[in-house]
Amino acid sequence: MxxxxxxxxxxxxxxxxxxxxxxxxxxxxxxxxxxxxxxxxxxxxxxxxxxxxxxxxxxxxxxxxxxxxxxxxxxxxxxxxxxxxxxxxxxxxxxxxxxxxxxxxxxxxxxxxxxxxxxxxxxxxxxxxxxxxxxxxxxxxxxxxxxxxxxxxxxxxxxxxxxxxxxxxxxxxxxxGINTTKVSISDLELIQLPKLENVLQFNLKRTGNMSAYGDFIIKYITPNNKVYEVAKMQGVGVYTPGNFRTLKVKLQKPDKLSFNKGAFKIIFTANESKKILAEARLML
Structure with a gap:
């Protein structure tokens, strides 16, 4: 034994x-x-x-x-x-x-x-x-x-x-006690940098009595509704007493595509789970 x-x-x-x-x-x-x-x-x-x-x-x-x-x-x-x-x-x-x-x-x-x-x-x-x-x-x-x-x-x-x-x-x-926290995503903006790099900037806003913490997935939707995952961030938090955080996420552009039409969809989920806490969309 x-x-x-x-x-x-x-x-x-x-x-x-x-x-x-x-x-x-x-x-x-x-x-x-x-x-x-x-x-x-x-x-x-x-x-x-x-x-x-x-x-x-x-x-x-x-x-x-x-x-x-x-x-x-x-x-x-x-x-x-x-x-x-x-x-x-x-x-x-x-x-x-x-x-x-x-x-x-x-x-x-x-x-x-x-x-x-x-x-x-x-x-x-x-x-x-x-x-x-x-x-x-x-x-x-x-x-x-x-x-x-x-x-x-x-x-x-x-x-x-x-x-x-x-x-x-x-x-x-x-x-x-009871967690009253809610989050939202706002102020989305696509920033094009030198060397053809693309960054999506947005604010994660928090209200309530506790911190927000979770994972981001950013998807690009083409005009003909094809969906590509272009970025992922895990372990993103907005700690109390702060109520918002500005994020800049570098995007991975699929080959032979340009981000001049279509839309971006951002999904914020509870850490290591599929529970959606907030989502937002930016039309191009």
Missing amino acids: INKDRKDSLYYIQVFKYLLFFVFISTVISPTAAQGNLLIYPKRLVFEGRNNIEKLILSNTGKDSAVYNISFIEYRMNETGDLKIISKAEAGLNSASSHVRFFPRKVILGPYESQKIKVQVRNTQSLEDGEYRSHLYFRAEEDEGALRKKSLTKKTTMSVKLKAVFGVSIPCILRK
Whole structure:
């Protein structure tokens, strides 16, 4: 009979293979967050209803050991979708960090090794209805053990070495109460750039008490009603308290076609589902 340690080992191997598969096929459609040699699955945590425990899988795809410190960081999203770090509370932006705990807070991963992080919601009884959001931040550090080993094999010298330190973050969202959020798509415009590139610009508008999050599919419909998928975006959000976001999407023009007649159809669906949240059409 396979013991518990061997079961855990097989589980991590399967998860690691799964993460690598998605990284190779596309960083756009992958459900992982990735930077450097660190992969994180899933790339977004949402606690709502009775769901109060989630697990993250961290995987090191590099050939060297890696050390990551985990903490919370607070962001505000602007109208172009960029995230700005904030250091103090802002109106309409509720932090989740004081209501969520995780373990461990520091992870040391050997080459091609994975580890599970437990994330749990607590102290939510007195919370008012609405959405609370923080970001879990994974910051790379030097492996102290590796540095100590190097220092023993070399003579003591004074030197200065600059090395880039990266971090990656994922949203951690706590929702309480009924979700009243609705979204709409407006202000569609086709922009033609040099070198025959085409970009569709539009606004994603949000109303209600919680963030909007989902996937876009853009289709081109010819004058004789042939349909071509010309763009896809996954994991697009409008975070509270913001109420709209401007997007610019590069289009893949089918061979021997021009975007001077016909129409574009934009469909926004709930993340990783077929539930339509909003759609719009631009006649050319």
